[in-house]
Amino acid sequence: MRLLYSFAWWLALPLVLGRLWLRGRKEPGYRQHMAERFGFYAGRPARQVLWVHAVSVGETRAAEPLVDALLRDYPDHAILLTHMTPTGRATGKSLFEKHGDRLMQCYLPYDTGFMVARFLKHFQPRICILMETEVWPNLIAQCVKHRVPVALVNARLSERSLAKAQRLSALMADAARGFSCVAAQTEADAERVRRFGAPNVSVTGSIKFDVTPPxxxxxxxxxxxxxxxxxxxxxxxxxxxxxxxxxxxxxxxxxxxxxxxxxxxxxxxxxxxxxxxxxxxxxxxxxxxxxxxxxxxxxxxxxxxxxxxxxxxxxxxxxxxxxxxxxxxxxxxxxxxxxxxxxxxxxxxxxxxxxxxxxxxxxxxxxxxxxxxxxxxxxxxxxxxxxxxxxxxxxxxxxxxxxxxxxxxxxxxxxxxxx
CATH class of the missing domain: 3.40.50.2000 (Glycogen Phosphorylase B;)
Structure with missing residues (x-):
C-alpha cells in the first residue's frame, strides 16, 4: 500500500509544484526555499538536533511551550522546526527568534521515501516530534528505518478525520504502528488513535493551555x-x-x-x-x-x-x-x-x-x-x-x-x- 502511495506522490509532484507556484502569486513565501521541499538544505545546527514538525500557524503557536521546555531541559541541543506553509514559518520566526542559533527552521520535504531519507541523513535528529494530526506514512517509515523515534504530541483526531483515515486503513495503520508514543489531548482522541494500533498512547491534555499571553x-x-x-x-x-x-x-x-x-x-x-x-x-x-x-x-x-x-x-x-x-x-x-x-x-x-x-x-x-x-x-x-x-x-x-x-x-x- 505504501508503494502505491509513494507512486501517487511522484505522479502528483508536477501538479503540486504548479499549485505551489500559483499560490506564490498571493503569498510569495511559497516560491521561496523550494529546494528544501525536495530535501536539499544549506546547513544544519552545530548541536544535536531535536526535530519538531508544526505544519502551519496553529500548530506552530501550539508548539511554543514545548519548544521552550525542550530547549530549557536540553541545553546542549538545538531545535529543528519544520513547516509546510510560509505563514507557519513566519510565525515560528516571530515566536522563536529569542532562541537565536539554538533554533533552525526549514520546510519538510514532500512525503517520498527518497526525499525524507535525504532530510534525515542531513540533520540526523535524535527524535521526530509531530504536532497534532500530522501522520505522513513515508516519513514515519524512514524514521523507523533510520532508528529515529517518532512521537505524535498534542494529538487530536475527530470522528470526521477518523472516517477519512479509515478509507486508507492499511496505510494509516502501518504508519500508526511506527509511533514510539502518542500524547493525546483527550481520552476520546486517544481511543480513536488506538483504533489504528498505535502503541503507548497516553492522555496528557492540550499544550495550547500552556501558551501564556506575552x-x-x-x-x-x-x-x-x-x-x-x-x-x-x-x-x-x-x-x-x-x-x-x-x-x-x-x-x-x-x-x-x-x-x-x-x-x-x-x-x-x-x-x-x-x-x-x-x-x-x-x-x-x-x-x-x-x-x-x-x-x-x-x-x-x-x-x-x-x-x-x-x-x-x-x-x-x-x-x-x-x-x-x-x-x-x-x-x-x-x-x-x-x-x-x-x-x-x-x-x-x-x-x-x-x-x-x-x-x-x-x-x-x-x-x-x-x-x-x-x-x-x-x-x-x-x-x-x-x-x-x-x-x-x-x-x-x-x-x-x-x-x-x-x-x-x-x-x-x-x-x-x-x-
Whole structure:
C-alpha cells in the first residue's frame, strides 16, 4: 500500500509544484526555499538536533511551550522546526527568534521515501516530534528505518478525520504502528488513535493551555484598544472563507451601530478579499496595517490584516467570536481567547475542538450560537451587559488556568526517547 502511495506522490509532484507556484502569486513565501521541499538544505545546527514538525500557524503557536521546555531541559541541543506553509514559518520566526542559533527552521520535504531519507541523513535528529494530526506514512517509515523515534504530541483526531483515515486503513495503520508514543489531548482522541494500533498512547491534555499571553502582546493590545476609542469591540477571530459574508450580511439587522467589528481572517492571502467584501457593503473600514492614528468615529469595521498579533486582538476586544465554526469547517482554537479572560462565542461546527468547546461551555466561559444572526445577537447582549461579560471573562480565565500542565506531562513522555 505504501508503494502505491509513494507512486501517487511522484505522479502528483508536477501538479503540486504548479499549485505551489500559483499560490506564490498571493503569498510569495511559497516560491521561496523550494529546494528544501525536495530535501536539499544549506546547513544544519552545530548541536544535536531535536526535530519538531508544526505544519502551519496553529500548530506552530501550539508548539511554543514545548519548544521552550525542550530547549530549557536540553541545553546542549538545538531545535529543528519544520513547516509546510510560509505563514507557519513566519510565525515560528516571530515566536522563536529569542532562541537565536539554538533554533533552525526549514520546510519538510514532500512525503517520498527518497526525499525524507535525504532530510534525515542531513540533520540526523535524535527524535521526530509531530504536532497534532500530522501522520505522513513515508516519513514515519524512514524514521523507523533510520532508528529515529517518532512521537505524535498534542494529538487530536475527530470522528470526521477518523472516517477519512479509515478509507486508507492499511496505510494509516502501518504508519500508526511506527509511533514510539502518542500524547493525546483527550481520552476520546486517544481511543480513536488506538483504533489504528498505535502503541503507548497516553492522555496528557492540550499544550495550547500552556501558551501564556506575552506581556508585549498584552501591551500592544492596550495600545490598540486606546486607538479604537470608547466603542464596544466584537472580535471575529480566524474567520474562514464564506463566514465573513454571513457576518456582514447579518450586521445590518443586529443593532450594533455603536460597536466596532474587528475581523481577522485565518489566512493572510484573503486580507484583500475580505476588505473588498466590507467596502462592497458600504461599511467604513480601516486596515490594521495602515492604522497610525486613533480610528475615525465613522469606522464600523477594523480589518486585522497583520501577522502574529492575535493575542493583541484578544486583549483589545470585549467579546471574541471564534471563526471556522459557522460553517462545517471544524472551528479554531478558543483557548487563547480564554487565556486573556474574554467571553467566547462559537458556532455549531466545532468538531476539531469538540471536547474543549463543550468543556468551555460547561465552565461558563463560552456560548454556542446557531448562526451569524444569533452570534451577533449574543454579542450585542454581552457588549451591553458589563456584569455578565465580566462573569464570563472570569470563567474563561479560570478555565484556561485549570487545564495547564500538558507540556510537562508531554516532556516526561519524550525524555526516555531522547535519551
Amino acid at each position: 506581556e508585549a502582546m498584552l501591551a500592544k493590545g492596550a495600545e490598540l484598544r486606546a486607538m479604537m476609542g470608547s466603542k464596544p469591540v466584537l472580535l471575529c477571530a480566524s474567520t474562514r472563507e464564506g463566514e465573513e459574508d454571513l457576518i456582514l450580511d447579518a450586521l445590518g439587522n443586529a443593532g450594533l451601530e455603536d460597536a466596532l467589528l474587528v475581523i481577522v481572517p485565518r489566512h493572510p492571502q484573503r486580507f484583500d478579499e475580505v476588505a473588498a467584501k466590507v467596502a462592497a457593503r458600504g461599511l467604513p473600514v480601516q486596515r490594521r496595517s495602515a492604522l497610525a492614528a486613533p480610528l475615525a468615529g465613522n469606522v464600523r469595521v477594523l480589518l486585522g490584516d497583520s501577522m502574529g498579533e492575535m493575542f493583541a486582538y484578544y486583549a483589545a476586544c470585549d467579546v471574541a467570536f471564534i471563526g471556522g465554526s459557522l460553517l462545517p469547517l471544524g472551528g479554531q482554537n478558543l483557548i487563547e481567547a480564554c487565556a486573556v479572560g474574554k467571553p467566547v462565542l462559537i458556532g455549531p461546527h466545532t468538531f476539531n475542538f469538540s471536547v474543549v468547546s463543550e468543556e468551555a461551555i460547561a465552565a461558563g466561559a463560552a456560548l454556542r450560537v446557531d448562526d451569524s444572526a444569533a452570534m451577533l445577537d449574543a454579542a450585542g447582549r454581552l457588549l451591553h451587559d458589563g456584569v455578565e461579560r465580566s462573569r464570563m471573562g472570569g470563567n474563561a480565565a479560570a478555565f484556561a488556568c485549570q487545564h495547564r500542565g500538558a507540556t510537562g506531562r508531554t516532556v516526561a513522555l519524550l525524555k526516555p526517547l531522547i535519551s
